[in-house]
Amino acid sequence: MDGPHHETGTGDRARESARPTGPGPGASGGGGALGTLPDACRSTTTLRVNGVSHTLTVDNRRVLLDLLREDLDLVGAKKGCDHGQCGACTVLLDGRRVNSCLLPAVALDGCEVTTVEGLPALAPPEDREDGENGGDPLHPLQRAFLERDAFQCGYCTPGQLCSAVGAIAEAVAGHPSHVTDPAAPSGEPVPLTREEIRERLSGNLCRCAAYPHIVEAVEDVLP
Amino acid sequence: MKPFAYLRAGSVEEAVDAHAAHPGARYLGGGTNLIDLMKLEVERPPVLIDVSRLPLEGVRELPEGGLWAGATVRNSDLAAHPAVRDRYPALSEALLAGASGQLRNVATTGGNLLQRTRCPYFQDVTKPCNKREPGSGCGALEGVHRDHAVFGHSRHCVATHPSDMAVALAALDARVELYGTEGRRTVPVAEFHRLPGEHPERDTEIRPGELITGVVLPAATAGLPSAYRKARDRASYAFALASVAAVLEVADGVVRRAGIAFGGVAHRPWRARRAEEALVGAAPTEDAFEHAVDLELAAASPLRDNAFKVPLTRGLALDVLTRLAPRTASPA
Known part of the structure; x- marks a missing residue:
């Protein structure tokens, strides 16, 4: 999937490889084709995605979601609404959950991105689960989703997983939510009750309404 | 989305100068509303000036007892800040009542104040809207307006401002800190947003090219x-x-x-x-x-x-x- 304007590296050795001409992959409305675009409307950006550094020259309109899916072939993050309303595109940016459909890639130069494909590597090796039938290892939350049958069509699942991993980290860091008692002490971890999990995952819609099992799966992996 | 040039400002002064040099440019904070509106082609800026990495971060104690919250502080961080939770609980509660965890992690203080109405006529370029296209009429006045204004509207616009954060800031007597070619000034949040009158295309009292640098929470309402x-x-x-x-x-x-x-x-x-x-x-x-x-x-x-x-x-x-x-x- 590497286009002529894309270089991958496993460390900081990845070099800028700006080639302003020639169409790139994924010439959809999100701004893939660079051929006819004025120079000012494209930029070079370096992102570290799931531990691998990528330097790409992209149309400034390229949002992170399209870059992941079309330039890096990481198709776990899904395009649902493309307007920040459904959460299917959720990934972790510098460890925090975000809607990748609303982030121009050029504004993320130097950032670290974790997609659902990179979640297993976030878990400590002793917590990492073996994959189904000898497949790739799983993050404990992915295993819990399987065991709890926390999805039907699965389209929202990568976003649910990344969002829940981010939400758990936020609660551990003491971030309150709309349903946290305002009198709860600042800075202390917030216990994730079912009500808290539902509120904190409200930015992830599930068209199949698998919500009850999603909440149970998240409960299974709480620290 | 229309093609645009992208600039990253290294300082507040550089951002304001870049805006003066590029008519129609927009400042980019978290982009959670702006990028959405660009996809809808409601916004078509030729240039985006990225201000998200300017040194306008953090929450600081003010000598007279209030707090300063930087324009680039993310909504989630502002809501979780101990001083905000302890001294201005309405602000923390308002932030947490808005959007989703993902959006709050990206949306900034400055951008929250400058977000546009979610009126469906404003967001649909095939519909009349005086705010988007002055003189084209107001589709909501006699149309779908269940979510719209009951105070202070005009026949030109019945839209509401969507921010939760701004409502708390207004009640708390907070001020918006602005920087522009004419220098620095502050405006009460309660007077920052305008009523539509005959010019609904102007949401706020911000001057062309002015940049929000932060908000000031006063000592007078701290701890109440x-x-x-x-x-x-x-x-x-x-x-x-x-x-x-x-x-x-x-x-x-x-x-x-x-x-x-x-x-x-x-x-x-x-x-x-x-x-x-x-x-x-x-x-x-x-x-x-x-x-x-x-x-x-x-x-x-x-x-x-x-x-x-x-x-x-x-x-x-x-x-x-x-x-x-x-x-x-x-x-x-």
């Missing part, structure tokens, strides 16, 4: 009981049908200070000055709250399909005020 309550169509992740932020100071059985703002009902956070005036000097009783809130609501002029917002706002306001009153009335 304050709260935010919001009514919406679903339990989470929806804009306000109506909301109320209030701060109340009671001493010797008498209201000394009241700051009340309504959200989701006007083109700006609706500061309920009539209610506040009626309350100051009165005992914080249920009767006094009803009298004061009803005085304010007498100024409401609902549209065909949103009269429900008036009793809804009344219920929210009375609930918030009575919740705050006993906490202030009982000695610490």
